[in-house]
Amino acid sequence: MKAAELMVKCLEAEGVEYVFGIPGEENLDLLDALAGSRIELVLTRHEQAAGFMAATYGRLTGKPGVCLSTLGPGATNLVTAAAYAQLGAMPMVMITGQKPIKTSKQGQFQIIDVVDMMTPITKFTRQIVSAGSIPSRVREAFRMAEEERPGATHLELPEDIAADDTDATPIPASELRRPIAEHKAVARAVELLSQARHPLLIVGAGANRKRCARQLSALIDRQGIPFITTQMGKGVVDENHPLFLGNAAVSDGDFPHRAIAQSDCILNVGHDVVEKPPFIMRTGTRKVIHVNYNPAEVDPVYFPQVEVIGDIANAIWQINGDLEPSPDWDFSYMERICAAMRAHRHEGESDAGFPLKPQRLVADLRRTLPADGVIALDNGVYKIWFARNYNASCPNSVLLDNALATMGAGLPSAMAAKLVHPDKPVVAVCGDGGFMMNSQELETAVRLGMDLVVIVLNDSAYGMIQWKQQHMGLRDFGLSFGNPDFVAYANSYGATGHRLESAEAFEGLLASCLAAGGVHLLDVPVDYSDNVRLLFHEIPETSRALVP
Template structure:
């Protein structure tokens, strides 16, 4: 009989469910989580103490979801946000919905009351699984700690693949504290690639070659698919003019000679007339949203449609596609190599593009917001990311800034979330610290999440905020002026605080300007300042956004009341 001791079998380490959750996030490459602690999710926050994942403590859970949104859009990674049960979870809902409508990959993790209390109206219990069903790609309530690793892996796969979007993981407190054997992070198969329909590609080539007035209509799907280089090559190889949705701006640089502008409600005249007169509309990564199409029944009335998208649900949903192509432009580009004979159409579009260029010589000494934003865009470093809120300033940013890449222009498109700007810009700056980040906000929007100035200060996140203050809910006021007989209702914000003083109270450097001769120095100071900075800009309360397509009106029937040009100096 041997006297040598037998080796003791290796034991599988046992850890809490909360620790398993953090390890599974680490395995997915998560570097940063945005969140706010509370009772039901406290075990996860205890596990964070021993995790290399960086946690950013926001001051409101909506800020966490919107910061994760900005982080995901700019970095290309999945954004992660966390909150406790009840009000913590419901405060995430707007940010989750924003990510769903704008196809942003996000994993939202919520604490939940212990399993045996679920359904009893326990303290801080809500059915967040049920509440978010219409605004997530998928959701889970984890009932067994042994399922945590596989659930996290599947959540990230679903958030990323196909048309990206948010998913929800609801974690009861008893599952978070239960012990589980840790055998490593789970794996799951990738979604198979969609085969290319060669016959459809050939039909598309034929339509392009036969067209006399083709137009490329591009959206945010180009950015999601990483297909900006392919789009630019397609445009230049074919010579086809390009228009873009709000979120697709930058797919082709806005100063490119073939780019006619944004289409739709506040689109350029060149873009909207181009759409209405084209005979072939090549839709790439866009969804025929009502803000882009105007009166749908009269949108591009003479055009056949080629629709290219990764989401089959969008094909022919609102406009019949004569040819549909499932996949990405990068995959399909080699098959679409052709050049139609469209010299007359190109010349007409170029002429209209030149005629549609905005003027910035408005009279008077007040600050003209479009001119300020244009100048900001000109002097900002070329890799600057602009995140903006919702309202008139959002449209001015779209119309007047130079957009070089889709991921350099972040805006809440589908949901139109006021309060998006500051937390989204914060997420960008944390995810991509080497990039300058500007937030353009309005006096209405910034008050929705102004508490996040405290987060900027705590982490010294160097977001530069340009706050356009017209002492009103400007876009609502404009619509009441134009479509409700100037019956102004609840749009007066003349009792706003002094925003520069308020920013300083948060510990953020700030300045205020109200004359156009102050603009140049103020913008240079903004970009030269280390750390966060707020530039408070007073503008005309009566300034409107032009052009404007009225509701239920075809896009070519634009209202245009741009300010008159000042008399040139002798």
């Protein structure tokens, strides 16, 4: 068979369901092999969107998502998606084409060193130089993409190699069990927690990857230790839990950071150095226990005293089994923080003002979606409102990016979520700036027959940067733009566009779109005048009585 056919058989052996991307002439043999495969090609309208979809597939399944592009400009369009997967710890394999490498008839036309370009933003990148090496290269790319810490890998398949004949066969995946934490480290963690007066649990991005929800919930329920989450740790434990103290989304001085300031021992589970961290160790003498698959990367704000390294779920199970709730633990202050946080979050949920306030948007969306519904957030200031005010009930039910924090990923991520979870309602929430960076994928969603709701928050500006500009006391300059008629724009792709006319209409409109099926776009004018409240460094007046 041709090497391209072998490549596809290797992908099938890895359990690949979808290949997202845009082929070019250098991929034609591979495209022909895919035509005879059980793998579905999802043809997108931009390579970046294909990469975002592949990365999100990897995030949701734990198996590498696969994306495809041609050489040159197609490959360079995958760079942002590669960084998105690499920083976000999402397993992804990129396959790019290349001109013939054994002979050249076109000089350097469209040729750049793609392998060299991908080196700093991937875990593994190789050019395939012989048909016989395909099985080992594919197996290693998938192994490396999925291995802790997950990320992006890349293979370049030149068109002359793809056309070569070969009798090689795929290499099956080996069985793998992650190592478990050493008992002495667990014992030291248990000792520190037992000696504490005000222990606190922080759930980070690493805990969200490997489905640690059951063991973490069991520890919280048995020990009664309050917890906070990072943005990418949302939903690992149900945030409706009475011991949930909030999400560390922005500022030193907010509710979660006040809980941290009160704590004397932090059990920090799944900390990821790429995620903007809560301020844990900058002041005070509190002890920090690092529970993760890999040792801590020490920096000026993170230098844990104890490290429990191994499978996270197993480590939490061991700690929970060996630790007994201490009669000396005192959570009275944290209970007051919890009450104040909940009271503060309810403010503005019924605000009838229009354009819509973010608090009303978040509350109405949470009431409308079931517990396992999925929201995919693009990047903008609304992401912080969702991180703080939207209680996630299930792991990976809030897809936000707090690593690369790129614009343009919201819609493609929602589309990938819908492919993975066809029976769950999925909503993309995008700012008008981020939406227009990959809005062409509306056509892809319509062509695939998806049931998908896309909310476009319309303020005709790059609102996140405008908010920071205002906070710094600078002039309002360079961040406003015009928008198309989003309703007509959606309709032109075969989707159904809607324009929100009042705050009271939002919840009903959203529910009707979810029930109707098909692709719906909601043009939602938004009022960000309350963004200043995200940066408060004092407990708000309305909640001050609850927290001394």
